[in-house]
Amino acid sequence: MDEGSRSEFDLIGRFFADLGAPRADVLLGVGDDCALLEVPACLSLAVSIDTLVAGIHFFHGCDAEALGHKSLAVGLSDLAAMGAAPAWATLALTLPERDDDWLAAFARGFGDLARTYGVRLVGGDTTRGPLSVTVQVHGLVRSGAAVQRDGARPGDLVWVSGTLGDAGLALRLIREGGPVDPALRARLERPDPRVALGSALRGIATAMIDLSDGLAGDLGHILAASGVGAEIDLTALPLSPAVVSRIASEGDWSLPLSSGDDYELCFCAPPEHAALIASMAAGLGCALSAVGCISAEPGLILTGPDGAPTSLSSAGYDHFSNNA
DSSP, rough: HHHHHHHHHHHHHHHHTTTTTOOOEEETTTSSSEEOOOOOEEEEEEEEEEEEETTTBBBBTOHHHHHHHHHHHHHHHHHHTTOOOOEEEEEEEEEOOOOOOHHHHHHHHHHHHHHHHHEEEEEEEEEESSSSSEEEEEEEEEETOOOOSOOOOTTTTTHHOOOOOOOHHHHHHHTTOOOOOHHHHHHSOOOHHHHHHHHHHTOOOOOEOOSSSSSHHHHHHHHHHTTOOEEEEGGGSOOHHHHHHHHHHOOOOOHHHOOOOOOOOEEOOGGGGGHHHHHHHHHHHHHHHEEEEEEEEEEEEEEOOSSEEEOOOSSSSOOOSTOO
16 A cells, blocks of 8 residues: 555545445445445335535635535435435545645535435545546435426426525626625525425426526426426516615525525425415425416516516526537
């Protein structure tokens, strides 16, 4: 074993062994060639993976604890969108150099969120190179009960959780070099995955997606998978006072419609479930707003405050588009 290998294994043992919540279904975790995990009968395994790259998904020099939190939160949001209960995670961490203070803060942010949602880190990899973080999450859901994107039907209401555009506004303010309210910045750097809501919507929602790239683009994925269209009332969108003020000053609806990193849930459900869904908000501690309706005619119609259709220049972030 060379000095580099000893350093890597020391890093793993010091910062990432036993990270997260203890779980009886982890037969073997960090420290061997593979993890051994026990999947109960009658449950399906939901798996998602995301990579965050310095300079693309987060600023160079960003708070390491916040990055640890966010790197796990984005995957937990994917599990929430399927109605899956989080269980395990793996982590691939590429570092330009070893920095124990940075690693301790990153592991703290990751571990705190993992314990909150009952997640155990069960494996991964560390290597040297430009800073990037890849997290794969694994969740469990009763077989046949996962909420997919392809179930929306004409007449369903379109709902969203929380407020939209806060993370996008925080990003704009940071880039502009102005002051950023800490609560607004937290929406960008420490998103709260809607895990409890996703689970509660099993058997109620006909289709669901998490809002990582903006409402217009992500709802568009539901519409394409379901073969339907939708009409969204912009005046019904749930917006924070800061986003309302920005829209009023610029007349630009792109913040709630096409800026990313909200990590709220967008879902469709028959109108007869409206009262039940509205009653969930108080119990789950998160606002739920009906913002539109599914239609049979394909396409997305955005209705402005004057009742007239409005257009949107960008449907959402795309890494490989010409303007990304």
